[in-house]
Amino acid sequence: MNKYGTILVVDDNTAILTAMRYLLEETFTQVLTISSPDDIAKTMAQQPIDIVLLDMNFALGVNTGGEGLFWLRSIRKLHPQTPVVLMTAYADINLAVKGLKYGAADFITKPWDNDELVRKLKDVLDMQNEIVSLDEMEKEHIRRTIDHCHGNLTRAAELLGITRQTLYNKMKRLSGENHENSLSNGQDVKESDKDKRL
Amino acid sequence: MNKYGTILVVDDNTAILTAMRYLLEETFTQVLTISSPDDIAKTMAQQPIDIVLLDMNFALGVNTGGEGLFWLRSIRKLHPQTPVVLMTAYADINLAVKGLKYGAADFITKPWDNDELVRKLKDVLDMQNEIVSLDEMEKEHIRRTIDHCHGNLTRAAELLGITRQTLYNKMKRLSGENHENSLSNGQDVKESDKDKRL
DNA sequence: GTGCAGTGTAAAAATATTAGACGTTCTGCA
DNA sequence: TGCAGAACGTCTAATATTTTTACACTGCAC
Numbered sequence: 327m328n329k330y331g332t333i334l335v336v337d338d339n340t341a342i343l344t345a346m347r348y349l350l351e352e353t354f355t356q357v358l359t360i361s362s363p364d365d366i367a368k369t370m371a372q373q374p375i376d377i378v379l380l381d382m383n384f385a386l387g388v389n390t391g392g393e394g395l396f397w398l399r400s401i402r403k404l405h406p407q408t409p410v411v412l413m414t415a416y417a418d419i420n421l422a423v424k425g426l427k428y429g430a431a432d433f434i435t436k437p438w439d440n441d442e443l444v445r446k447l448k449d450v451l452d453m454q455n456e457i458v459s460l461d462e463m464e465k466e467h468i469r470r471t472i473d474h475c476h477g478n479l480t481r482a483a484e485l486l487g488i489t490r491q492t493l494y495n496k497m498k499r500l501s502g503e504n505h506e507n508s509l510s511n512g513q514d515v516k517e518s519d520k521d522k523r524l
Numbered sequence: 525m526n527k528y529g530t531i532l533v534v535d536d537n538t539a540i541l542t543a544m545r546y547l548l549e550e551t552f553t554q555v556l557t558i559s560s561p562d563d564i565a566k567t568m569a570q571q572p573i574d575i576v577l578l579d580m581n582f583a584l585g586v587n588t589g590g591e592g593l594f595w596l597r598s599i600r601k602l603h604p605q606t607p608v609v610l611m612t613a614y615a616d617i618n619l620a621v622k623g624l625k626y627g628a629a630d631f632i633t634k635p636w637d638n639d640e641l642v643r644k645l646k647d648v649l650d651m652q653n654e655i656v657s658l659d660e661m662e663k664e665h666i667r668r669t670i671d672h673c674h675g676n677l678t679r680a681a682e683l684l685g686i687t688r689q690t691l692y693n694k695m696k697r698l699s700g701e702n703h704e705n706s707l708s709n710g711q712d713v714k715e716s717d718k719d720k721r722l
Numbered sequence: 723g724t725g726c727a728g729t730g731t732a733a734a735a736a737t738a739t740t741a742g743a744c745g746t747t748c749t750g751c752a
Numbered sequence: 753t754g755c756a757g758a759a760c761g762t763c764t765a766a767t768a769t770t771t772t773t774a775c776a777c778t779g780c781a782c
Contacts, residue, residue, distance in 0.1 A: 419633060427624075457668075457684075460684045462685075463661065463662070464658060464661075480760080481759095485655045486655075489740055490759090491739075676728075677728080686771090688729085689731085689732095689770080689771075694769095
């Protein structure tokens with residue numbers, strides 16, 4: 327079974343940290359727990375962390391979640407690619423929206439459901455593993471830009487920083503490539519001679 | 525003053541639609557309001573819509589927001605680049621998270637604050653207007669991928685679907701281009717002879 | 723030590739992009 | 753209705769980039 331790497335759990339309630347350790351050890355290769363968010367940077371500098379589970383309410387009596395958002399941003403700044411899942415006891419829709427807009431990968435409310443928690447963490451990691459090829463990324467961005475320009479290819483090309491002709495080329499080429507998914511196992515089917523000359 | 529294009533407001537409460545029309549006419553060139561989500565597709569096919577403000581609870585008595593999510597997905601499918609802002613009277617954190625994950629641009633709870641509503645809508649449109657050049661997008665994706673591969677360039681190149689040498693080229697080229705922002709007004713400073721031959 | 727995986731580099735051939743041009747269609751407007 | 757400007761679609765030659773293939777070097781596990 328593929329385990330899911332290293333998870334860092336940050337919560338000032340040590341009982342919760344203990345519970346998390348037991349729960350997450352089944353799924354993750356390594357479960358790190360710290361009770362003070364001040365240690366986040368240090369811990370993440372020492373070793374690669376694959377995902378962070380971050381509590382939103384640290385200062386006792388201060389439950390606006392501002393603390394959590396601060397640490398979320400701090401993590402995002404230092405490690406933009408490491409997903410952060412937020413956790414809070416005080417379901418606050420604005421907090422959730424803000425958290426997700428600051429780049430949180432998901433949001434979990436306490437008390438949590440064990441299965442749901444694990445499933446969400448797995449989903450996040452599965453998703454972020456989906457690195458797409460430059461071509462696919464390019465295709466998507468081009469599509470969006472053309473859409474944004476209401477189909478005006480001249481303007482789209484300008485925004486994209488390429489010439490109109492290049493945009494035509496890319497559109498032609500990229501539209502013909504969407505059936506090859508392709509992780510080819512050595513069988514390179516070169517069809518480059520389809521209309522080399524007409 | 526630059527107005528913000530066409531907004532489509534979908535809510536089954538006609539009083540709210542009327543209020544929205546008055547509120548949003550100051551900011552948007554055109555305010556379309558429909559009370560039935562069934563008309564969304566038709567309306568959006570007839571003319572370009574720049575942003576959608578979508579209520580989450582349509583079927584009276586059914587307040588899970590499932591209806592809203594359904595229509596959100598339907599809009600995202602047909603017009604992936606058109607931002608959708610969700611609105612609900614029933615602050616539900618899971619609904620907000622789901623909505624944002626399905627691609628909603630923001631989330632507003634009723635009763636709303638006029639200024640905040642308008643500000644959020646403007647923010648969304650300002651943000652989505654930031655179309656970046658293909659080069660910038662490429663650079664960002666490459667950076668993320670290398671990060672994801674813990675610095676293993678060979679694997680990053682594989683994931684990106686390019687050769688390792690091309691990755692080197694792109695890294696060298698793209699890292700040297702980040703000071704030109706550049707919207708040049710005809711002054712093309714060609715420095716292509718910097719190390720043409722050595 | 724040897725083999726393996728990754729790095730850094732090189733040069734020629736294959737491709738892609740650019741700049742510039744041309745005639746055609748579309749669209750707003752007088 | 754007809755015109756001017758904007759966008760389209762296509763082409764060519766000059767550049768630039770990417771691929772292919774190859775070589776030498778490093779760190780590491782066995």
